[in-house]
Amino acid sequence: MDFKLELRQLVDQLKKDLGKTQEQISVDAGYEPQGLTQALSKKSGHEAVLKQLKIAYKSVLEKSTNGRGTDKTFHETLRDFKMNPRFTPIPIYDVDIAAGSGELTSDKPEDIQGYYYIPEFSDCRAFNVYGNSMEPLIPKGARMFCKKLDYWRDYLELGQIYAVGMVGGERYLKYIRDETETHFILGSENEDYKDFKVPKKLVRSIWVIEGWLNKHTQNTFFVLNLDENNRRVK
Numbered sequence: 001m002d003f004k005l006e007l008r009q010l011v012d013q014l015k016k017d018l019g020k021t022q023e024q025i026s027v028d029a030g031y032e033p034q035g036l037t038q039a040l041s042k043k044s045g046h047e048a049v050l051k052q053l054k055i056a057y058k059s060v061l062e063k064s065t066n067g068r069g070t071d072k073t074f075h076e077t078l079r080d081f082k083m084n085p086r087f088t089p090i091p092i093y094d095v096d097i098a099a100g101s102g103e104l105t106s107d108k109p110e111d112i113q114g115y116y117y118i119p120e121f122s123d124c125r126a127f128n129v130y131g132n133s134m135e136p137l138i139p140k141g142a143r144m145f146c147k148k149l150d151y152w153r154d155y156l157e158l159g160q161i162y163a164v165g166m167v168g169g170e171r172y173l174k175y176i177r178d179e180t181e182t183h184f185i186l187g188s189e190n191e192d193y194k195d196f197k198v199p200k201k202l203v204r205s206i207w208v209i210e211g212w213l214n215k216h217t218q219n220t221f222f223v224l225n226l227d228e229n230n231r232r233v234k
Contacts, residue, residue, distance in 0.1 A: 149208055
């Protein structure tokens with residue numbers, strides 16, 4: 001058996017499926033950040049490294065049997081691992097915040113591009129950022145993680161960044177700086193944009209921003225793309 005080839009394949013698979021760098025995987029397995037790189041460059045000793053790496057990711061990689069009595073594949077085991085509540089899928093919508101029409105999301109399957117698995121944002125939805133009004137804090141083209149607020153009519157923390165969906169179809173990514181009895185005052189990070197008012201009675205929904213991911217670091221996270229039958233697209 002070519003343990004070096006198997007080790008290289010396993011490292012590549014973990015990088016792809018778990019959204020980790022080779023250095024992060026190396027540290028998780030108990031090595032120095034460059035440990036796996038050095039191991040892959042050696043002519044021998046790969047069996048021991050491969051074993052250690054599998055032990056480090058036992059919850060993902062350990063063998064178990066299905067109803068047919070055969071071993072689960074790596075992807076089947078990984079799928080089961082992701083069914084853990086800690087890894088609730090985050091739907092990615094092809095919807096731009098701050099442009100377009102309609103509600104932020106209709107929750108229709110055909111509107112979903114794929115899924116993120118990021119525990120910190122497990123109760124969020126992911127949308128695209130349109131325009132530069134929140135730059136340099138939030139870059140144009142970033143992907144935004146939002147959580148819908150059901151209680152915004154009763155309480156809202158002013159000064160925070162929100163996605164605001166309007167009855168007329170407008171979607172704004174703004175600070176809600178202040179409010180009057182009838183209006184919210186929205187503001188931008190970019191000083192080229194002036195604050196403006198929107199009538200509260202025309203606000204359809206408000207989403208709190210839990211975080212964002214710019215396009216330069218998107219591959220840091222694992223994205224699961226599904227076909228129409230809810231199967232993974234490799």
